[in-house]
Amino acid sequence: MSAADPSVKLSAPRKTKGALPAARPDQIMDIAARQFRARGYAAVSLRDIATEAGMRTPSLYYHFPSKDDLVIAVMNRGIAVVREAVTEALAALPPDAEPFAKLETAMRVHLRALHGLSDYTSANVRIFGQLPEELRRANLPERRAYQEIWADLLSATCPDNLEMLAIRVPFVIGALNATLEWFDPDRGDLDVLADQVGRVLLAGLKEREDR
Amino acid sequence: MSAADPSVKLSAPRKTKGALPAARPDQIMDIAARQFRARGYAAVSLRDIATEAGMRTPSLYYHFPSKDDLVIAVMNRGIAVVREAVTEALAALPPDAEPFAKLETAMRVHLRALHGLSDYTSANVRIFGQLPEELRRANLPERRAYQEIWADLLSATCPDNLEMLAIRVPFVIGALNATLEWFDPDRGDLDVLADQVGRVLLAGLKEREDR
DNA sequence: TCGCCTAACTAACGATAGATAGAATGTCAT
DNA sequence: ATGACATTCTATCTATCGTTAGTTAGGCGA
Structure with a gap:
């Protein structure tokens, strides 16, 4: 394939100190995220990741203590990336922006993070349901923090109705995430x-009880 | 746990011919569907299925030629079940029912199939994205046939706009399916x-271009 | 120059997966 | 009673997984 001829030894540690061509752990995480996104969790072995990184499997253990740790790092970064992107985009809006304008912005940014901007976010959405429960639990704090942003946004659509909000938050995020399974940004x-x-x-959320 | 002590041999073939207490292949598929639904594809081994069925792993091979075949059978039934349920419910509506009444009925039945009615349908939705591409391809004909029902229903919401329809069909189905990941019918x-x-x-789909 | 740190390597282990071969068991029609 | 069939068994194979142990080689500071 393209990468990795293990017979060619990578010549020793990094010379560049200030240039930093992406630290090795970051590079490994990039590869892992891309492969998880493309082929799912169980289908990606440490061998696959190591091969694309141009190293032998055990060498990965120098950078990450276990596969679980690597996966957790990728998963957490996946949420962190989209949360920061959404937060920044909301902060860039005029302070008096209407609630539905904020919502639309958040939806656009979330979709962009899923489709192209970040392999980490798409990998997270793609493989979250495939992880053993322990690994899923490790990602929950990040997910809950991200959900709070949406709870703020959506509370404007159903004021004083917590039951409705508790449904709308995961429903909207889930509906957006589900596009990952059928939409191809190349086509x-x-x-x-x-x-x-x-x-x-937006139209559906805007609709009032009385119609 | 509850089932299967292999030291107790199940006493031979079935006597009952007309009573049919669920044919063995069906029973195995039931177990497989339930386990896939609960724990995902990769986490369920043939051993797990065999154990709950009260037999040894190789005995499964008498009923199914491979794990792939078993999975494909479960997946296809998953779509068949929900398609038949939706078709029946639509047929039970008065012939002059409005398009949005039909849509609401279909949504309700689809959600019910996902949450409780059928382990096959929920297993399908849960593990489809976890399957290797070859197995996913085997389920596509069923899926496409089911999507056609929704294309019919949704074409009323965007007449003469095929591009919009091509987005709305997978979007609506995806949004409904995504509830499987966060909604617990027990809670x-x-x-x-x-x-x-x-x-x-429904409100969102009803909204006209001009607002 | 010496010794430490970094970053990779080779070799191998134990666990588990799906799968196969062939023997054994029970039922039923003849 | 017997032979055919249906169904499950035991025993075993091969492949692959994540992981560990111990080793090697280059760069850098003292």
Whole structure:
């Protein structure tokens, strides 16, 4: 394939100190995230990751104490990335932006994180349901922190109705995440997707009890 | 645990011919579906299935030629079950039912199939993304046939707009399926879920271009 | 120059997976 | 009673997994 001829030894430690061409652990995480995203959790072995990184499997253990630790690191970064992106985008809005304008922005950024911006976020969404329960639990704090952002945003759509909010938060995030399973940004326009999905969800959330 | 002490030999073939207490292959598929639903694809081994069925692993090979074949059978039944349920429910509606009444019915039945009615359907949704591509491909014909029902239903929400329809069909199905990952029918009321989800989606789909 | 740190290597282990071969068991029609 | 069939068994194989142990080689500070 493209990478990794193990007979060619990578010549020793890094010379560059200030240039930092992506630290090795980061590079390994990049590869892991891309493979998890493409092929799922169980289908990706440490051998696969090591091969693409140009090293032997046990060498990975110098950078990560176990496969679980590597996976947890990738998963947590996946949520951190999208949370920071959404937070920044919301902060860039005018302070008096309407609740539904904020919602639309958050949806667009979330979709962009899933489809192209971050292999980490898409890997997280893709493999979360495949992980043994222990690993899933390790990702829950990050997920809950991210959900709080959406709870803030969505509370404007159903004020004083916590039961409705408790359903709408995971429903909206889940509906957005589900696009990962069928939408291919290489074959369709991501902006069109965001327009269509945003329109349906925003209109649906805007609808008042009385119609 | 509850089932299967292999030292107690199950006494030979079935006597009952007309009574049919669920044919053995069906019983095995039931167990497989339940386990796949609960723990995902990779986490369920043939040993696990055999144990719960009260037999040794190789005995499974008398009924199914391989694990792949068993999985494919479970997956296909998962779609078949929900498709038949939706088809029947739609047929039971008055012939002059409005398009959005049909849509709401389909959504309710689909949610019910996911949460309780059928381990096959929930197993399908749960593990589809975990399967190697070859197995996923084997389930595509069933899935496409089921999607056609929804294409019919949803075409009323965006007449003469095939691009929009091509997005709305997988989006709606995906949004419904995603509830499997966060909604627990033991802790929440399924009817409440259907009310809330149905309201948002139906209102969103009803919204006209001009607002 | 010496010794430590970094970063990789080779070799191997134990566990578990799906799968196969062939023997054994019980039922039933003849 | 017997032979055919259906069903499950035991025993074993091969492949692959994550992981550990111990080793090697280069760069850098004292």
